[in-house]
Amino acid sequence: MHMLIVLGSPRKNGNSEIMAQHVAQGIEKGGGTVEYIRLNSLNLSPCQGCGGCEGTGNCVIEDDMVDIYERVDAADRVLVVSPVYFYGLTAQTKIFIDRFQARWSRKHILGVRYRQEEGRKGYLLSVAATKGAKVFDCNLLILKYFFDALDMAFADSLLLKGVDHQGAVRELPAELERAEAFGRDIVTGVR
Numbered sequence: 001m002h003m004l005i006v007l008g009s010p011r012k013n014g015n016s017e018i019m020a021q022h023v024a025q026g027i028e029k030g031g032g033t034v035e036y037i038r039l040n041s042l043n044l045s046p047c048q049g050c051g052g053c054e055g056t057g058n059c060v061i062e063d064d065m066v067d068i069y070e071r072v073d074a075a076d077r078v079l080v081v082s083p084v085y086f087y088g089l090t091a092q093t094k095i096f097i098d099r100f101q102a103r104w105s106r107k108h109i110l111g112v113r114y115r116q117e118e119g120r121k122g123y124l125l126s127v128a129a130t131k132g133a134k135v136f137d138c139n140l141l142i143l144k145y146f147f148d149a150l151d152m153a154f155a156d157s158l159l160l161k162g163v164d165h166q167g168a169v170r171e172l173p174a175e176l177e178r179a180e181a182f183g184r185d186i187v188t189g190v191r
């Protein structure tokens with residue numbers, strides 16, 4: 001089982017990334033493999049809404065997404081990692097997601113399905129500074145429709161409230177253990 005971890009925070013070694021590293025440890029201890037994409041280091045243009053993908057299923061923009069599409073297609077599991085920014089995803093993560101309009105077009109306009117029978121799964125890892133009851137609602141809804149466009153099940157989410165300063169989650173060993181257990185559960189198929 002191979003997982004692609006998509007890091008959406010601009011902050012290196014931030015709370016979401018540290019949690020993702022512990023998920024990765026759980027996956028590797030369980031015999032799976034992981035690879036990372038750090039969105040903030042890439043050249044990614046936002047979707048232009050041009051409709052170019054509606055005829056071909058492919059995006060007309062030639063930037064680092066070309067490689068990302070291939071890596072997402074090749075993965076058995078995809079973990080999208082983003083802190084909450086103004087009750088949503090980071091801009092980097094939203095650009096990544098919007099560019100999958102090309103996959104939405106492929107599925108819903110062209111009727112092309114991809115690895116549909118293989119039980120591929122997607123997950124959200126999100127962190128937030130506050131403890132608002134609805135702080136993850138937008139991100140959960142976006143991820144539901146993102147994974148649907150990819151013919152993947154949105155299988156589960158790992159959410160952590162109340163972490164703000166860089167690396168704050170290191171002071172919460174129970175949360176790091178929860179992240180590792182989340183990774184182990186993905187390998188065993190519990191999640």
Ligand SMILES: Cc1cc2nc3c(=O)[nH]c(=O)nc-3n(C[C@H](O)[C@H](O)[C@H](O)COP(=O)(O)O)c2cc1C
Nearest residue numbers: 009011014015016083085086087128129130163164
């Ligand atoms: C631009 C910006 C917007 C934010 N908006 C929210 C918010 O709406 N709700 C919240 O609880 N935290 C918000 N935060 C706090 C981050 O979610 C928090 O610091 C998180 O731990 C950052 O994760 P990271 O270390 O992985 O980057 C915001 C932070 C920034 C920089």
